[in-house]
Amino acid sequence: MASAAAAGPRKAAPLRGEIWSADLEPQSRRSEPGKTDRPVLIIQIDLLNDKERWHNVIVIPGTTDVDAVEPAANYPLRVRVQKAGSLKSDTDLLISEVRSIAKDRLRNKMLTLAPNHLKKITKALAMLTGYIPVAAD
Numbered sequence: 001m002a003s004a005a006a007a008g009p010r011k012a013a014p015l016r017g018e019i020w021s022a023d024l025e026p027q028s029r030r031s032e033p034g035k036t037d038r039p040v041l042i043i044q045i046d047l048l049n050d051k052e053r054w055h056n057v058i059v060i061p062g063t064t065d066v067d068a069v070e071p072a073a074n075y076p077l078r079v080r081v082q083k084a085g086s087l088k089s090d091t092d093l094l095i096s097e098v099r100s101i102a103k104d105r106l107r108n109k110m111l112t113l114a115p116n117h118l119k120k121i122t123k124a125l126a127m128l129t130g131y132i133p134v135a136a137d
Helices: 115-128
Strands: 018-022 038-042 056-063 078-081 091-094 099-102 106-112
Touching: 018 056, 078 115
Parallel strands: none
Antiparallel strands: 018 038, 018 106, 038 056, 056 091, 056 099, 078 091
16 A cells, blocks of 8 residues: 555645635536636635545636626626736636535645635625625616
């Protein structure tokens, strides 16, 4: 039996509030361009992120296909993150597309969001799930 050391160093556990590049390619045989290296925001609590037996992580996927509309006009469905760290382009986090992915789909940590930015995303999630009332236009 091979030892853990022979397998190479263990990748650091993702932390809530970090943006990682991830492979979001569907499990089917068909390929979708642009899905193999997408930014995702880790929103799962760190208690579960560090558990080796918990193989999935809850994320919000991002898109670099940001439109000309001001970021505030898309809130709470999208939250803009400005390019920084390894995030090469401005990215909209797609709040309504929360999903769970296998941790082994995570590639590289890109950056850690500031607490006030993460708070805005948490508020958007609360609005979309009905925990905070949303005013109708």
